[in-house]
Amino acid sequence: MPRFPRSSPFVQQLSDRVFSQLAERANSQPGPVYPLHVGDTYLEPLDAAKAENQASADHPGLHKYAPVQGEPELLRAIADKVERRSGVRPKLDDLQVMPGATAGLMVVCSALLVPGDEVLLPAPFWPLIRGIIRARGALPIEVPVFDRLGAQGLEQGSEPSFDPAEALEAHITDHTVAVYVNTPNNPTGACLTSEQLESIGELARKYDLWILADEVYEDLYFGPTAPRSSFTLPAFADRTITSHSLSKAYALAGARVGYTHGPHEVMQVIRGTQTFSTYCAPRPMQFAGARALADGDAWLSRTRKLYASAAKEAADALRLPTPPAGTFLFFPSKPYRRAGESTIELLERCLEAGVxxxxxxxxxxxxxxxxxxxxxxxxxxxxxxxxxRVAGVLLES
Ligand SMILES: Cc1ncc(COP(=O)(O)O)c(C=O)c1O
Incomplete structure (x- = not known):
């Protein structure tokens, strides 16, 4: 049946405005608006990782295609970095450089999912993952998890005996093929414990599910010890494809460099799928990424301290608990709304105040x-x- 002038039904719900219905109003707002809606950073990356410091003299053919798998220099830096962070060294052949984790997860979903598949999506979640799953014709099955975690999560609405695996299991059907596990989580900053992850891994084993691990915030934790890298847990072995990014921890969001690793056979399929996606990640920024990973440990420790103090300042200002990781506060609007006011109306008042x-x-x-x-x-x-300004609006009474 002809489709013209309609587009694929899978992409009809996608919108480039996922981050805010308020964007248009912000443009007509007089005076400066502080953009606290974007998940990015004010920091400049490590000098050696800046775009302007990648030179043709150092890298002949700088603007040519890179190998599909990634520049060898970056692949080595990734293997070293994953080993330093997680204690486990991935095989070079099982690594794939991606043009950012958004594209990486799109490629992973293209490689694993067919229309009608269901993917368990612990909520709240990073806004783009729902559209990535839908774009494949698959169904994101939202399961509230991260606001109910007790001590590791937020205090509001938390349930101390809450078991994420049990909550996820209640949504498994004959169509379930994968579970997406993003810890530390965007937007709550909550981190799943090793025990909680182990139970999710057991669940995946019991029902033969793929695990799509998203470790984009793995380096932005504020406590003394790094949260466990989920893919290192025995229950995650053999069925986990892990996505990483240089956007968050290394202030390189515009560089579009990330990486993925997982079991050998599926990584060959993912590499094939990536070939037909963007072919390669931007070559100049792969060299930049290699420098960030190889030389960026001191830069990263300093960044972690700056973000930890920003997290505390923001949480204190709004009288909320400080998140253990990530770059966001996520909180219910109810305590701050005037009688009869909607959340969007409250956000419009914040916008009028310039945020x-x-x-x-x-x-x-x-x-x-x-x-x-x-x-x-x-x-x-x-x-x-x-x-x-935000506190002036939210804590007005
Ligand atoms: C949880 C999560 N995963 C993936 C991404 C995508 O990262 P990238 O910039 O590498 O595409 C983001 C970006 O905000 C994110 O928050």
Whole structure:
């Protein structure tokens, strides 16, 4: 049947406005607007990793295609980095450089899913993952998890005896093929414990599911010890494809460099799929990424401290618990709404005060009355000024 002029039904729900219905209003707002709705950073990357420091003299053919798998220099830096962070060295052949984790997860979903498949999606979640699953014709099955975790999660609404695996198991059907596991989590910053991860791994084993691990925030934790890298757990072995990114921890979001690793056979399929996606990640920025990973440990420790203090400042300003990781506060709007006021109306008042925040609906259908605030996207003095404005609106009475 002809389709013209309609597009694929799988992409009809996708929108480039997922992050905020308020974007248009922000453009007509007089005066500066602090953009606390974007998950990015005010920091400049390590000097050696800046775009302007990648030179043809150092890398002949700098602007040519890179090998599909990735530049050998970057692949070595990734293997070293994964080993330093997780204690496990991936085989070079099982690594795949991706043009960022968004594209990486799109490739992974293209390689694993067919229309009608169901993917368990612990919520609240990173807004783009739902669309990535839908674009494949698969169904994201939202399961509230990260706001119910007790001590590791947020205090509001948390349930101390909550078991993520049990909650996920209740949604398994004959169509379930995968579970997406993002820890530390965007937007809550909550981290799953080794025990919780182990139970999710057992669940995946019991029902023969793929695990799509998203470790994009693996380096942005604020406690003394790094959260466990999920793919290293025995229950995750053989069935986990892990996505990483240089966007968050290394301030390289515009570079579009990330990487994926997993079991050998499926990584061959993923490499084939990546060939037909973008072929390779941007070559100049692969050299930049190699420098960030190889030389960036001191830069990263300093960044972690800066973000930890921004997290505390933001949480204190709004009288919320400090998140253990990530770049966001995520909180219910209810305590702050005037009688009869909607969350969007509350966010419009924040915008009138000069601060743009994200409605929680982007992170799951149960979270339309929640709010996401990024505490790393503006410099410290601007963050203080923006928080004063937000606090003025939210804590007015
Ligand atoms: C949880 C999560 N996964 C993946 C991504 C995508 O990262 P990238 O910039 O590498 O595409 C993001 C970006 O915000 C994210 O928050």
């Amino acid at each position: 743009m925040l994200t409605p929680g609906s982007a992170s799951g259908s149960e979270y339309s009355d929640w709010i996401r605030l990024c505490f790393t996207c503006v410099a410290p003095a601007d963050l203080t000024a923006a928080l004063e």
